[in-house]
Amino acid sequence: xxxxxxxSLRNGPDERGRFGIFGGRFVAETLMPLVLDLDKAYxxxxxxxxxxAQIDFMQRDYVGRPSPLYLAERLTEKFGGxxxxxxxxxxxxxxxxxxxxxxxxxxxxxxxxxTRIIAETGAGQHGVATATVCARFxxxxxxxxxxxxxxxxxxxxxxxxxxxxxVVPVTSGTGxxxxxxxxxxxxxxxxxxxxxxxxxxxxxxxxxxxxxxDFQSVIGNETKAQMQEREGRLPDSxxxxxxxxSNAMGLFHPFLDDRSVKIYGxxxxxxxxxxxxxxxxxxxGSAGVLHGNRTYLLQDEDGQIKDGHSISAGLDYPxxxxxxxxxxxxxxxxxxxxxxxxxxxxxQLCSRLEGIIPALEPAHALAFVxxxxxxxxxxxxxxxxxxxxxxxxxxxxxxxxxxxx
Amino acid sequence: MTTRLDKRFARLKTEARAAFxxxxxxGDPDFDTTLAILKGLPAAGADVIELGMPFTDPMADGPAIxxxxxxxxxAGASMMKTLDLVRRFRASDSDTxxxxxxxxxxxxxxxxxxxxxxxxxxxxxGLIVVDLPPEEDDELCEPAMRAGLNFIRLATPTTxxxxxxxxxxxxxxxxxxxxxxxxxxxxxxxxxxxxxxxARIKRHTSLPVAVGFGIRTPEQAAEIARNADGAVVGSxxxxxxxxxxxxxxxxxxxxAERVLAFVRKLADGVHGARATAAE
Numbered sequence: 001x002x003x004x005x006x007x008s009l010r011n012g013p014d015e016r017g018r019f020g021i022f023g024g025r026f027v028a029e030t031l032m033p034l035v036l037d038l039d040k041a042y043x044x045x046x047x048x049x050x051x052x053a054q055i056d057f058m059q060r061d062y063v064g065r066p067s068p069l070y071l072a073e074r075l076t077e078k079f080g081g082x083x084x085x086x087x088x089x090x091x092x093x094x095x096x097x098x099x100x101x102x103x104x105x106x107x108x109x110x111x112x113x114x115t116r117i118i119a120e121t122g123a124g125q126h127g128v129a130t131a132t133v134c135a136r137f138x139x140x141x142x143x144x145x146x147x148x149x150x151x152x153x154x155x156x157x158x159x160x161x162x163x164x165x166x167v168v169p170v171t172s173g174t175g176x177x178x179x180x181x182x183x184x185x186x187x188x189x190x191x192x193x194x195x196x197x198x199x200x201x202x203x204x205x206x207x208x209x210x211x212x213x214d215f216q217s218v219i220g221n222e223t224k225a226q227m228q229e230r231e232g233r234l235p236d237s238x239x240x241x242x243x244x245x246s247n248a249m250g251l252f253h254p255f256l257d258d259r260s261v262k263i264y265g266x267x268x269x270x271x272x273x274x275x276x277x278x279x280x281x282x283x284x285g286s287a288g289v290l291h292g293n294r295t296y297l298l299q300d301e302d303g304q305i306k307d308g309h310s311i312s313a314g315l316d317y318p319x320x321x322x323x324x325x326x327x328x329x330x331x332x333x334x335x336x337x338x339x340x341x342x343x344x345x346x347x348q349l350c351s352r353l354e355g356i357i358p359a360l361e362p363a364h365a366l367a368f369v370x371x372x373x374x375x376x377x378x379x380x381x382x383x384x385x386x387x388x389x390x391x392x393x394x395x396x397x398x399x400x401x402x403x404x405x
Numbered sequence: 406m407t408t409r410l411d412k413r414f415a416r417l418k419t420e421a422r423a424a425f426x427x428x429x430x431x432g433d434p435d436f437d438t439t440l441a442i443l444k445g446l447p448a449a450g451a452d453v454i455e456l457g458m459p460f461t462d463p464m465a466d467g468p469a470i471x472x473x474x475x476x477x478x479x480a481g482a483s484m485m486k487t488l489d490l491v492r493r494f495r496a497s498d499s500d501t502x503x504x505x506x507x508x509x510x511x512x513x514x515x516x517x518x519x520x521x522x523x524x525x526x527x528x529x530x531g532l533i534v535v536d537l538p539p540e541e542d543d544e545l546c547e548p549a550m551r552a553g554l555n556f557i558r559l560a561t562p563t564t565x566x567x568x569x570x571x572x573x574x575x576x577x578x579x580x581x582x583x584x585x586x587x588x589x590x591x592x593x594x595x596x597x598x599x600x601x602x603x604a605r606i607k608r609h610t611s612l613p614v615a616v617g618f619g620i621r622t623p624e625q626a627a628e629i630a631r632n633a634d635g636a637v638v639g640s641x642x643x644x645x646x647x648x649x650x651x652x653x654x655x656x657x658x659x660x661a662e663r664v665l666a667f668v669r670k671l672a673d674g675v676h677g678a679r680a681t682a683a684e
Contacts, residue, residue: 388412
């Protein structure tokens with residue numbers, strides 16, 4: 001049973017872009033008029049059936065949606081508990097869920113008359129998806145990427161270049177996702193007239209967290225319909241990995257009012273929460289303001305942002321989308337974590353048992369599934385978001401396993 | 406309430422001079438050097454001092470101020486030490502206004518009320534917080550005003566006439582006009598555009614308008630001073646500080662004196678501007 005409109009958890013954010021105390025628009029004055037314009041343009045687009053039709057068409061013929069909801073029989077058997085379904089967003093064009101958002105935003109950018117696209121990327125999945133839609137629609141594309149990430153995600157760097165994007169190495173900070181985001185913001189503030197900043201996750205100033213969530217909600221909406229068709233009912237639990245949290249929000253949001261559905265977000269515990277070397281903003285951070293929104297952040301006692309650590313470049317971000325921060329505080333979703341080592345084990349297990357090489361990011365979700373599923377009855381329906389494929393990670397994984405390629 | 410900033414700009418007006426506003430980062434390259442420079446700034450011609458609160462992620466700043474922030478944090482800078490610098494400066498100077506400039510998170514993390522009481526107690530006069538637009542005024546701007554601090558807002562080329570009243574509504578002390586779209590220390594502004602922009606802002610407010618971003622030389626500072634109530638120089642001074650660090654990362658002897666000599670040249674540019682114009 002869905003709750004009535006007034007009690008719905010799906011109404012956020014408010015007109016200030018807040019989910020409870022989280023979210024908002026904490027940006028420099030130069031950007032503020034742009035952010036307000038974007039809000040207006042997105043609201044208009046959202047209510048235009050032609051815009052939605054354009055997205056639907058491209059999602060079907062270009063991305064390959066709907067992605068399958070796949071019953072992972074061998075993993076189900078192995079864990080001996082809950083029935084495990086995988087939402088196969090790794091089968092999308094470009095190999096991850098990132099394209100869902102990029103498609104929506106580039107169509108919006110063109111509606112707004114913007115002629116240049118910039119983006120930040122960590123693992124390179126969002127960079128590749130952005131470069132892809134830019135190639136498809138003929139817009140120049142600049143992707144900011146930290147030097148550390150460039151080193152560990154070489155295949156994606158080359159992919160972006162093949163697609164015609166310019167990849168700008170970012171050396172500041174530790175050369176990871178947060179530094180790339182700083183640099184993209186500096187570009188945007190300098191090129192306000194023609195440039196559209198295509199943010200890859202459910203973070204940043206309002207309306208980005210809500211807009212990216214809306215574009216990613218296709219994941220959850222499809223899951224709901226597919227589960228209804230397969231099992232004739234709602235799933236009992238949802239599991240997704242969280243860096244900024246866009247794949248998770250896309251899966252979770254359509255189910256927020258279905259209170260029987262348990263929701264689990266899996267953060268990267270890196271070398272272990274107790275070591276301080278992790279990216280678990282909710283479990284190991286506190287409320288703060290960065291990159292345009294208030295949310296949970298990894299920070300020191302002076303409010304300086306700490307660098308995260310994760311084996312997965314895509315989860316290596318010291319913040320988390322503000323709506324997750326709110327779902328955490330209200331208790332609607334439960335946030336847990338998985339370590340580098342657990343993710344590596346899940347990565348190998350999934351490859352061998354299901355013939356699916358997952359990205360290191362969803363390997364974190366699977367690591368939690370491997371703990372939770374055995375404790376649940378066989379009629380428990382669990383959906384795990386397989387949000388990306390692992391081709392990009394094979395070199396890094398080989399390295400961690402001590403294999404020379 | 407008349408603040409140090411109000412008094413300073415009122416006096417400069419009677420003297421028909423533009424204000425020379427200097428920016429340095431607190432704790433760059435270390436606490437003692439900052440304190441020495443800070444104490445020497447008024448004598449070197451600074452009318453208003455902006456003291457940067459270091460933050461790991463200075464999103465609106467260019468390479469010069471990013472690097473200065475990194476140097477400061479590496480040398481152990483913190484919000485408490487920044488406030489201590491102000492307190493020590495105030496012990497010997499009760500007239501020169503000090504404005505803290507930076508980002509919201511370190512303030513939020515300390516707690517707004519605690520920060521405000523510590524800042525007023527230390528002798529801070531105003532705040533410039535880059536990532537707090539008027540839409541977020543209830544966060545810090547309104548509490549700061551209640552605490553008797555000026556909240557100085559940035560107006561930019563993207564702030565159009567429709568938006569300007571909202572930006573100016575809770576601004577006090579002065580208005581900081583960011584002369585270019587971009588980050589600190591980047592391209593220099595066109596004087597013609599600056600004059601028009603200052604005139605536009607003055608149609609909406611009686612507050613003094615200081616102009617910054619991209620001013621690097623005494624000549625540029627003089628140009629700006631002819632067209633505005635103040636000229637802000639940051640990155641160029643910060644670069645002069647960076648030049649005082651040897652390849653081993655040590656601060657060279659006599660660093661503060663040489664930095665202050667450079668500040669003096671900039672100050673002469675600003676203060677001589679209107680005299681030159683009148684000739």
